């Protein structure tokens with residue numbers, strides 16, 4: 001079957017088309033088109049919701065048209081439409097859900113409202129080969145808007161083991177990048193600067209929280225960065241490239257240390273077969289390397305392509321495909337076309 005996924009929850013307008021197979025659980029991406037708003041939001045150093053929503057409205061139809069063209073498909077060939085219903089910016093979500101609702105009504109095809117974080121998690125089912133993921137799986141989701149440790153015992157069976165108490169990891173990357181004047185989005189900029197820095201020159205704290213806690217907290221780390229940056233400015237009047245690189249390396253090392261250690265501890269405690277990384281921060285190669293080094297005995301997966309790490313329509317189509325399958329399997333009915341609950 002062919003699933004079309006629409007994602008407009010934050011600053012990417014994206015449509016992906018996914019095909020499932022009858023002989024294994026891997027999903028094939030037929031096309032994934034992303035119109036990034038990053039250059040627009042660089043002007044303000046972050047996302048302004050009204051600006052984002054207007055841009056989604058401009059890009060929605062061109063992105064949809066291009067995704068169909070790249071997959072060499074007409075709309076009539078699509079079997080179901082999945083769309084991000086939340087969490088996200090309300091006015092941005094409305095653009096995607098309105099488009100999905102309209103397509104579902106015109107084409108008389110099922111509409112599958114999909115959770116954005118479930119979408120990130122299902123990015124790990126796209127374009128793989130060999131044995132498909134085996135449960136139980138412990139997933140670390142780390143993005144700009146969310147950060148959780150999730151136990152997945154089956155498809156769409158999610159139990160939250162822990163979550164951020166304040167900033168999400170990606171948000172911390174973005175805020176620290178702003179303090180270091182590295183621009184938006186912060187994750188890739190910090191990763192690049194960290195490659196030339198020494199993580200031991202400027203020691204920064206690690207928030208382990210209570211013993212055995214699977215929660216995260218990055219606001220103390222952010223404040224610690226603010227303190228060293230302020231002290232440096234008072235002393236030297238500017239931030240040298242070497243200082244910026246060292247702070248970036250030290251900050252990244254603190255985040256990676258906490259994320260990877262808690263992920264591995266949870267995987268061991270819950271007898272996971274696999275460890276998965278999902279969300280924008282899963283693009284971070286230092287995080288991937290740290291987990292790879294610690295993940296002996298577990299199958300470790302992260303999205304096959306960088307484009308599946310950050311927000312994209314293919315992951316929404318992937319989550320929608322499994323949701324559709326489960327609902328049909330359990331109830332024998334297809335998900336009705338209906339107004340989307342937001």
Ligand code: KG4
Pocket residue numbers: 010142143144145146169170171173174185186187188191279280281282283284285309310311
């Ligand atoms: O999943 P995503 O596209 O949007 C949300 O759902 O929030 O994630 C975006 C976040 C941003 O905070 C960005 O700085 C971070 O992912 N990010 C990274 C990297 N690439 C993107 N963080 C660390 N290292 C990266 N290479």
Ligand code: ZN
Pocket residue numbers: 116120143144279280310311
């Ligand atoms: Zn996201």
